[in-house]
Every structure is written in structure tokens, then in C-alpha cells.
Amino acid sequence: MLHFQLNVHTGVPVYRQLMDQIRHYVASGALAAGDALPSIRELARALAVNPTTIVKAYGELGHEGVIDIRHGRGAFVAELQPVWPAARRRERLQVLASQLAVEARQMGASDPEALDALRGALAELNGSNHPTPPNS
Amino acid sequence: MLHFQLNVHTGVPVYRQLMDQIRHYVASGALAAGDALPSIRELARALAVNPTTIVKAYGELGHEGVIDIRHGRGAFVAELQPVWPAARRRERLQVLASQLAVEARQMGASDPEALDALRGALAELNGSNHPTPPNS
Amino acid sequence: MLHFQLNVHTGVPVYRQLMDQIRHYVASGALAAGDALPSIRELARALAVNPTTIVKAYGELGHEGVIDIRHGRGAFVAELQPVWPAARRRERLQVLASQLAVEARQMGASDPEALDALRGALAELNGSNHPTPPNS
Amino acid sequence: MLHFQLNVHTGVPVYRQLMDQIRHYVASGALAAGDALPSIRELARALAVNPTTIVKAYGELGHEGVIDIRHGRGAFVAELQPVWPAARRRERLQVLASQLAVEARQMGASDPEALDALRGALAELNGSNHPTPPNS
DNA sequence: GTGGTCTAGACCACA
């Protein structure tokens, strides 16, 4: 079963942490298209948070197209993961990469150190269990 | 003169955008150790934001050790940029890299696309005006 | 034979989609007064949905006077389609038209674009006696 | 000042009714780009609903790009109203028009009656810059 | 059983 790790002290909203971790599971293939997510009440009980918090996380992911919410049935990983247009993708990647680069510099990390961290993170998504096609 | 670009549509708090951009200037060497930052009132006027917003940004950066705030004198880029211990650095880099990797995947970006974005961001920091030795 | 097209991704309840499509068949004449509708069990099997969902759809349509449900016999298109008094009709049309108009505006559609869409939909009801599955 | 009309008995969620009416005001020009919306608390008090209900309505409209929410400042009509690509627009218009056409038929309304209703609704959006309370 | 909406009220973050 899935495992979630919430930290209330980071300032990052709980529902956002949840979204990030579900996104991670989907990106890594640990959650494959069509897989059912835990029910709202079940997950709320397991994580000791209010059900409405889960509702918000699931709702946002539903809006994003990452998961598919079916009233009365449950929530499922979407069959077609959304693909952004190349232009918007590049734009967004630039922002994220710049943030990483600046913060790495600020910490005194070298360029290879930063690049290796990213290589590791990508490998971790590729490496594991389920058929995530190595997209180039 | 420094130039700041605030965007109110992103949802990112103004004080955070300010911090990011100052950090960027410091990381790229455009702001060198000892350089003075604009005064709070001056910057607030120029950016048409509430002075308390600048206060908050400067305060946080001071807390991080990126800048020195000298009461009655102004704010200056810190002489010694903080260097994190390798272990914490690696930990933090992993978090950032994982976020970038997951979001890249989610957008349908390939691994090289993500790595190139980071290379570009690092190069941009190296490239500019002031001599920051390209630490490999 | 009638053809129904259910889409679970729209957020529109299944029973509502069913009602809409049956209404469409009746309005277009593909289903004429007195025609029998598929049995609940048969339709539930064909569409792979829960029989109670069909029950709900048929029940609501029966309540509206669109179909007649005869216990032990089945469901049939009502002989006399209900005709609303002109005043209530106008009122209801205004609501629907306003919704269409506002949403059209919001999408950036021109007035002729909206009117043409409605003309097309009306023509489609007039034109065919045989089912092309409505996508609404 | 704006006027909102909520009806709890329709089955349409309150936050959706609010969204529809705000959309109506924006589409008609009664709310122009840059205009401030009522604050969440103020509107909640005026409509006697829970603030979180307003939060949800505003949040969704923010996601849609209809309004612009600025933390600590308030909510404002977006400067650039989103324009859908023509293909998606046509698709969506077809669905809405089909619903209107079918329901008009069902009520016993003639084609001109339906078209006139739409013309009226469009004219109402064009004509006035002053609020005529939306009936949706 | 499932998800969706709403309330009352607390506390935090932003400008």
C-alpha cells in the first residue's frame, strides 16, 4: 500500500504535500493508469487529517487531470496523463531550474553536484518497479 | 542599477519574489559581498509595494545570512555567504531535484529536457558580469 | 437499436447522461410515442452500469411525463408529451438561453457563433429520424 | 453595488450559483476588468452563507482565469478574459445548444421560440452596462 | 459504500 509522510511544521499546506506525493507516485509508476487511490475517508483516517483536506487535494489533482474522480465510485489515476505544450513546458522548467540553480549556489554546491542531484532524482523515477517507458 | 520584476498573477507572495531575485543577483555575482542594497523606502516606492513587504523580504534574507542588516545604515550583501554542511546540502538538493523531476515528468518532459534546463540555469548564473569562479 | 454513449470523465452523473440521451431520442423522433425502452436489466448489462442507475433515470423521466412506466410490462415513450404553459416555457428558456449566452461570451464566442450552434442543434433534431448518438 | 440571488432549493450548489452570477456580471460588462469584487467576509455576511463557500467560488473562478485573486489585497476581475481555442469552443457550444434544443422541444417550444430566447439573452448581455440581476 | 457541499469557528499568512 502507499505511504504518505506529512509534516505540519514546514509551512507547506498539508493538501499540497499530499498532492506532491501522489504526483510522485504517479510519475514513478508506483501508481499506474487506472489504479484506485485510497478513499477519502480511509486516507483521512490513516493520516489523521480532516477528510475535507483530502477532498481538496484530490479535487485539485482532478482539475489538473492527474487523477479521475468518479462520484460514488472513487478516485483513479487518469488514463491519459496531461502533456503540456512544449513552449509552456520549457518556460516552467526554466523557472524551476533557475530556483534550483540559485539555491544550490547559495548553499555552496558546485554545478556537478546540482546536476547529479537531478540525475539521481530522474533515475529514481525511472528505475523502480513499474513500466515507466524511458522517454528519451 | 538592479531591476526587479514582480508578477502579481503567479500566486507567489511578493516578498518571496523579491527574495528570489535578490538571491539570484547574489548567486550570479551581480551583487557582490559588501554591496549595498536599495533602501527600504526607495525600493518600496520604485516597486509600488508596501514598505512592510520589503522589510519582510530583507528580514528573511538577513535571517538566512545572505545579507547583513545594519540598523540605521542599510542592508548589505553579507561578506561570507553561508556554506551548508555537505550532508544537509545533499539532502536539500535531493528535495528540490525530486520536485523538478516529478513536475517535469508530469508535464511530459524528457530527462534531457530537464537536465538541459538546469544546465542553462547554471550557465546563466556563471555567464554574467561579475567574476564568480565557475566552481567546476 | 438505440445507442447510448456514457462518459465518466465529464462529472455529469451517469443517470443524467442517460436521461439526456433518451430525451434527445424522443425529441428527435427516433423514439416515437408508445415505443418500448430497453428493459432495465438489459440496458444495465449493455452499458455495464448498476441497474439502480437505470432505475433512477427511468424514474425521473417517468416523473417528468416523458415516459410511462408500467409495472411488470416495461417502460414506454409517453403518448402525450407534456406541453408546458407558455409562460413557464418562456421563463425556463430564458434561464437556459442566458446560461448559454454567458458561457459563450466567457469562451470568447461571437453572437452568430452561438446562434449558429443552436440552429445546428435544432436542425439535427429535425433532420434525422435515426439515431446518431447525442454527445451531450 | 452587485446583487446576488441564491436559491437553496434548486439542488445547484450555492458556490456554483455564485460563480454563474459573477460570470454573468463579467460577461455583461457590469463588472469590468480590474474591478474589485466584494471581499470574502463581506459577501459571506451579505448573503448569509459561510465564508468558505465564497472562498470556493472565488477559488474556482480564479482557476478559470475569470478573476484574479491577490492574497492580502482582494479579488479582482481579470484583465485578460480567457479565450478558448475555436475547436474546444465549438465543441462546448454544441453540447450546450443541444441541451437547450432538446429541452425546448420537450416543453413544446417552437424553433423560433428557442432562437428568440437566445437572441434575447445575448442582447441583454450586449445592451446594458448596469446590472439586471441574473436569473440563473 | 463512494464523493460533494455546507456550517461554525479557529488560526495563519500577506500587504
Add this chain to the structure above:
DNA sequence: GTGGTCTAGACCACC
């Protein structure tokens, strides 16, 4: 002052 998040608990709609 503004909006954002979370809780506890109720009730409804869907399948």
C-alpha cells in the same frame, strides 16, 4: 484589513 488552511461534524447525491 485581505485571502488561505484546517477542524469537527452534518447532510446530500451517486452507484
